[in-house]
Amino acid sequence: MLCCSRTNSSQLTFILMGIPGLEAAHVxxxxxxxxxxxxALAGSCTILFVIRTDPxxxxxxxxFLSMLATTDLGLSLSTMPTVMGICWFNAREIGFAACFAQFFFIRSFSFMESSVLLAMAFDRYVAICYxxxxxxxxxxTRLAxxxxxxxxxxxxxxxxSLFLLRRLPFCRSHVLSHSYCLHQDLIKLVCADITFSSLYSxxxxxxxxxxxxxxxxxxxxxxxxxxxxxxxxSERLQLLNNCLSHVLAVLVLYIPMVGLSMxxxxxxxxxxxxxxxxxxIHLLVPPVLNPIIYSIKMKQIHRGVLRLLLPRSVFSSWHHGT
Structure with a gap:
């Protein structure tokens, strides 16, 4: 139901719906x-630790893989508070500022992940072609x-997008259809002309x-x-195999992203x-699968993870055996 006046944003709260139809099963x-x-958190932290401690x-x-793991870590932490708050405590309310902060971090880390994968593709191109x-x-310096x-x-x-949406009046039902604040949900609650904001987004x-x-x-x-x-x-196969982990990470990100957009x-x-x-799927699957993909497909990361997880004597015997 529409409201006739603009809602005061300082007092505005949104209601997160969680998973519709499965409210009783949230626990x-x-x-x-x-x-x-x-x-997701353990995988990303492990990748970062292995890369940092192995010269x-x-x-x-x-x-670049460190950047990707940092992005995955940020994406997981952006959605975790509200998702687990709903599941554990049925905490569905989120304030105006907190909702927009979550929207900012979710979209930023999603875009950052795409940018890092693009940079990794450039790295593979230079490494193989030149x-x-x-x-x-x-x-x-250039990496920085x-x-x-x-x-x-x-x-x-x-x-x-954040500033354009924040200036618009929210005067419809304040119920969001997910467990976190997404642009496509927030824009539906605006009772003003959203043409420019929608086109920009x-x-x-x-x-x-x-x-x-x-x-x-x-x-x-x-x-x-x-x-x-x-x-x-054999050299062809080796070079293509070096790119396989990146190709899988690209598919893991873009297939759900395209599906969500469609x-x-x-x-x-x-x-x-x-x-x-x-x-x-779009927000949770890449942070979970990326560390697994790179830990399995990249020998150096695989070796570093085993060195971290296995006792030193067991790792030494495994390493000498390979």
Missing amino acids: WLSIPFTCIYIA SLHEPMYQ PLRCSSSLTG KIGLAALCRCLLGVLP LAVVILVVVLDPLLIVLSYIMICKTVMSIASP VHRFGKRASPLVHTLMAT
Whole structure:
């Protein structure tokens, strides 16, 4: 039901719905959610610790992996408070400032993850197509500049949307259909003209969901051309295998992201549960799977994780045996 006057934002609170249709099972759902968050946090922290403590992993590829693990860690921490608050304590209310802060961090880390994967694709392109220039091209200073550029790109994409939405009046039902504050939920509660805000947000999403994957695909087209020119089949396989973990991470991020965008744009008649599940998959699956993918597919990370988890005597015998 519409309200005739603008709501005072300082006193405004939103109600988080959680998982629609499964409200009675939220306590039981806290078990898998807790396991998911523990796995995501432990995986990202393990990757960061292994890279930091092993001097042989201070190469550009692993520095980008550190950025990815940091982004996954931030994405998990952005959604965890409200999700676990609903599951454990049925705490559904969230204040205006807290809701917009969560919206900012969720979107920023999502965009940052895309930017880091794009930078990792550039790193793979330079390492395979121009191996002699790799060490001179991706210096520590340039890595820092790439990280800073990715951060600025995310802020420029998120902050205008945040300020535009924050200035609009909220005077409809304050119920949000997820367990956290998302732009597509908040924009539905506005009772003013949202054309400019929606178009800007759509343009930014298209820039990330469309442009970044296109550039990544272009980089892999160039990589495949270089790999196919190599005579030795074993060398081809080795080079392609070095890219497999990154390809899997790209698929883990973009398939749910594209699916979520399609559901919101064209699935108006879909069940609210479908929207909620797609948003949950998009935000929770990459932080869980990325550490697993890189721990299994990258020998150096795999060895570092085993060195961290196994007793020294067991690790030494395993390492000498391999």
